[in-house]
Amino acid sequence: MFDLSFYRGKRVFVTGHTGFKGSWLCKMLANQGAVVTGYSKEPPTDPSLFDIAGIKQDITSVIGDIRDFISLKKAFDAAQPEIVLHLAAQPIVRDSYKDPVYTYETNVMGTVHILECVRQSNCVRSVLNVTTDKVYLNKEWAWGYRENEELDGFDPYSNSKSCSELVTHSYKNSFFADGRVAISTARAGNVIGGGDFANERIIPDCVRAAIKKEDIIVRNPYSTRPYQHVLEPLYAYLMIAAKQYEDGRFAGYYNVGPDDVDCFQTGALVDLFVSKWGEGLKWFDRSDNGPHEANFLKLDCSKLKTTFDWKPRWNLNEAIEMVVDWSKCWISGGDVRACMDRQIEMFLNQ
Numbered sequence: 001m002f003d004l005s006f007y008r009g010k011r012v013f014v015t016g017h018t019g020f021k022g023s024w025l026c027k028m029l030a031n032q033g034a035v036v037t038g039y040s041k042e043p044p045t046d047p048s049l050f051d052i053a054g055i056k057q058d059i060t061s062v063i064g065d066i067r068d069f070i071s072l073k074k075a076f077d078a079a080q081p082e083i084v085l086h087l088a089a090q091p092i093v094r095d096s097y098k099d100p101v102y103t104y105e106t107n108v109m110g111t112v113h114i115l116e117c118v119r120q121s122n123c124v125r126s127v128l129n130v131t132t133d134k135v136y137l138n139k140e141w142a143w144g145y146r147e148n149e150e151l152d153g154f155d156p157y158s159n160s161k162s163c164s165e166l167v168t169h170s171y172k173n174s175f176f177a178d179g180r181v182a183i184s185t186a187r188a189g190n191v192i193g194g195g196d197f198a199n200e201r202i203i204p205d206c207v208r209a210a211i212k213k214e215d216i217i218v219r220n221p222y223s224t225r226p227y228q229h230v231l232e233p234l235y236a237y238l239m240i241a242a243k244q245y246e247d248g249r250f251a252g253y254y255n256v257g258p259d260d261v262d263c264f265q266t267g268a269l270v271d272l273f274v275s276k277w278g279e280g281l282k283w284f285d286r287s288d289n290g291p292h293e294a295n296f297l298k299l300d301c302s303k304l305k306t307t308f309d310w311k312p313r314w315n316l317n318e319a320i321e322m323v324v325d326w327s328k329c330w331i332s333g334g335d336v337r338a339c340m341d342r343q344i345e346m347f348l349n350q
Helices: 020-031 069-079 093-098 100-119 156-175 202-212 231-246 266-277 302-308 316-331 336-348
Strands: 011-015 035-040 060-063 083-086 126-130 182-188 190-192 216-218 224-229 253-256 263-265 283-285
Touching: 011 020, 011 069, 020 035, 020 231, 020 336, 035 069, 069 100, 083 100, 083 231, 093 100, 093 156, 100 126, 100 156, 126 156, 126 231, 156 182, 182 231, 190 316, 202 216, 202 266, 202 316, 216 266, 224 231, 224 266, 224 316, 231 253, 231 302, 231 336, 253 302, 263 266, 266 283, 266 316, 316 336
Parallel strands: 011 035, 011 083, 035 060, 083 126, 126 182, 182 253, 190 224, 216 283
Antiparallel strands: 224 263
């Protein structure tokens, strides 16, 4: 398997570093001795993993808006990165219905801005744009989507990420066809993990209810999603970015998701959480007649598996155990940085 020590001493620019995934990613990179610069708005939640885990002490953190090209370019030029990992996004489906303009500005023009920084630089060798499994035209069929399927997300979030993919394809063909910069996109399924405090997400809703000793409200218990622990896609992102850094022939478009056995209905996922948390926790089904969201969605990750001999390390049972472990550590006032380090080490040594 790929050794993350590749990143020791590498200059890495991470957008969206103050978010849930960005915070875990920065911790992984810092633990390996990478020289990380993060560019993002202030943490999107309160509390936030970025603040709780003290991620700022591990990296150079620049607070700025991905929509502000001048500010982004200044931070980018100061960092002189070799590798760019683009995570900055408005990531919530329901929020995209409330503010579609902001969602498109962030997810589409944000991608244009970071790729324009790369185009105007001479230091970058590898770029990875992180999108989502929701970029595909969802036909609600029973098999997983492959990388050559049609892109056309339904809601503003999913569609804006489809547009981000197309922007990446255009820049790749128009400005980097000479191979001087290797560029890929990674389409990941739903992620769970300790320190996710986002609104409108099922596992954070479960943790909030557990803390308050309230029943969990589940809006769509029969919707099926590819759930995976956050370390799964982050490891894959780092692997793709490193492999294409060394050999541009690895650049492409990759699905990153769990095996079929971990494509769970939401109700079954909550059942698993309740069993791991204990304390008499219960849930009930209450639809709020919210906006359209896909009912069935999963990915075919054969390309990632065959190209890099990759496979998921933690099944959903283990992933939920890690969520509960981190959450109870935080609630009890424990050392969450040490908990993150322990979980990262366990994952890498699986």
